[in-house]
Amino acid sequence: MLKLVYDIQPSSEKGNLSRSEIESILMKAADLIRTRVDYKYILILLFLKRLSDKWEIEYQEAYDEALEDGLAEEEARVEAKRDEYHDFNFPEKFLWDNLREDVDELPERLSEALRTLGELNPNLKDVVDRSDFIQFTESRENFKILRQLVELFSQRKFYNVSPDVLGNGYEWVLHHFAPEKAKEGEVYTPREVIKLLIEILDPKPLQSVYDPASGSGGMLISAYNHVKEEYGEDEARKLFLYGQEANRETLALSKMNMFIHEIRDVKLNNGDTLLYPKYRKNKGLKKFDFVVANPPWNQKGYGEDELKDGDFWKKRYTYGFPTANSADWAWIQHMVASAEEDGKVGVVIDNGVLFRSWGKKIRRSVLEDDLIECVILLPEKLFYNTGAPGTILVFNKDKPKEKEDKVLFINASDEYEDHPEVRKLNILADENIEKIAEAYRGFENKEGFSRVVPLEEIRENDYNLNVTLYVFPEIEREDIDIEKTWQELKKIEENINQNEFEIQGFLNELS
Known part of the structure; x- marks a missing residue:
């Protein structure tokens, strides 16, 4: 019944x-x-x-x-x-x-x-x-x-x-099993890293956000929640969200995640983004205000021949083709090509894109076109599938005049706390996120943490973007009172001599 x-x-x-x-x-x-x-x-x-x-x-x-x-x-x-x-x-x-x-x-x-x-x-x-x-x-x-x-x-x-509470529960399951699934090759982006990226980009109502490697939907949900917290739920519903994911099982999880959070105005498609992007307009790529992603790092199998078999390759890979052993610069170029003329791109990526020789040609061209606004070195051990620190690259296709021919470098390698649940992992705490986001917004020098570097200096370094070339954390040095320390050492020495004298006396009595 x-x-x-x-x-x-x-x-x-x-x-x-x-x-x-x-x-x-x-x-x-x-x-x-x-x-x-x-x-x-x-x-x-x-x-x-x-x-x-x-x-x-x-x-x-x-x-x-x-x-x-x-x-x-x-x-x-x-x-x-x-x-x-x-x-x-x-x-x-x-x-x-x-x-x-x-x-x-x-x-x-x-x-x-x-x-x-x-x-x-x-x-x-x-x-x-x-x-x-x-x-x-x-x-x-x-x-x-x-x-x-x-x-x-x-x-x-x-x-x-509430959708927020249930959504947090859904995310808790993804987070809880992330260490185990990382061993099987699944990529899980720590939610605090996503929060930092969205905080930096600061999407607003009526703008569009696109994630070409959308996974379980964390980037898009974070963008929605950011607008909701800043402007209210009605305004958050005016945000246009788009995602593409190659794995059908992961895409199903992403759609469930959206339903659980009660986010309805979102478009999610299945497909290989590097070869067959799904969002198109006027026989070309659809453009977005913000493009965000944590794509698979150093993904193999996307060399020149493979990428030329894909759609719109001439419009996407305009700066050259990556090595077949790492698609990092293919992902970045697709993201930049998908951004509006005044749009921004935020990508979480392997540090190798900053300095490895196989990416130098593309790196140089992107820098000379003045697209890179900020490079952030993250702390190590944030990610479940690698101990590497990772980097956030921010591209701005419409830099304000005061930022032209300059790149902001932020060394956030010390901005972390111990992970509360997973031994040997770190997390970004709220205060770490706020400090990094403030440095990005301020676009100014802060000793040992952030530095605005002119393009000419980057040229002199052969287009190497390794953050530690430009910003190195300050080493805390303790001021020593030499006279006081000397007196303390003398007193210790006197105590040692006195103890030796007494011990020798005991030995003499025994003999």
Whole structure:
């Protein structure tokens, strides 16, 4: 028999989950699967539970309103199920409590629910219907884990959880499993690095933000949240967000991430950006106010011959072709080509782009065209898949006059704290982020931290952008009071002599 909750109280204590409560549930879920099961199954169950609970509260609100309008109870029930009252077409048979009613058929019910939701809701196609719980539970151990996960998520309702809180929970899962997935080659950009980049670029309502290597959507979500915090949610909805991701599984996670955060005005496409960019206009690339990314570092297989097989290569790789062993400068050139004539680009990339010989020709041309505004050396051990420090490069296609033929170098190698959870890793704390962002905004010299360097000096250094050539952290030196120190040393020496005299006396008595 189908179940439907008719007496939902969104203001009740059970309906209001805090961030810590959500994370507590997800921590228990993480403990259940450990490293034996792909963490994506936690995310899909979280997403499905949210959709189900939200449909129920939408139903309840529409039902109550129909009764107030004078409809009989049965008429109100029929009315409250109409699609216009709901974000998604969600058949009753797939509501959470109905799915878990027959434990033995749980894998089949979940798989059917996800497949049907993908068919009924075009914006969920290739998002929820990519997970096969039947195949997942072929092992007896996994079947038991699935039952435990479903019961864990059944303990509380997720309908009255704010998108920010639930979104933070979703991000917590990605963050929690990042060290393990890094060993398998997955790239996870620490959210504090993303926050720094977005803080620097400072997008505003009605502007566009594009991430050509969008992963799980962290850059775009951070841009949305930045505008939301500065201007309010209504203005954040006026931000135009675009992303492209090559991996279909990762793209599905990204779309779920957007739904969980209740970010609807976003376009996400699947495809190989370096060869087949999806965003086009007037038979060329679509242009954006901001282009941001943490592309795969030193990606192989994108030499000249490969890139010339792609679309718009003449308009994108105008400064030359990278080595086949590292696509870093291919990514950067695509990003610069995708920016408006007054646009900015922010890229998190390997330090090698700053000084390696194979990138010198492209580096020189970009510098001579006065596109690079700022180079930021990050602390080491921020990233899960490498101990290398990494760099943020900021390109400005419309530099103000006072910045022309100059580059700001920021050495933020000492701006970190120990990671609170992962040994041997570091994080950027809020004060670190603010200090770096202030230095970028100020565009001025600060001893041992930031320096505005004229292009002529960079030419003299053979277009080497290694930050430590231009800014080196100050070494703290302790002022020593020589006279005082000398007196202290003399006193120590006297004590030693006295002790030796007394010891010698004891030895003489013994002999």
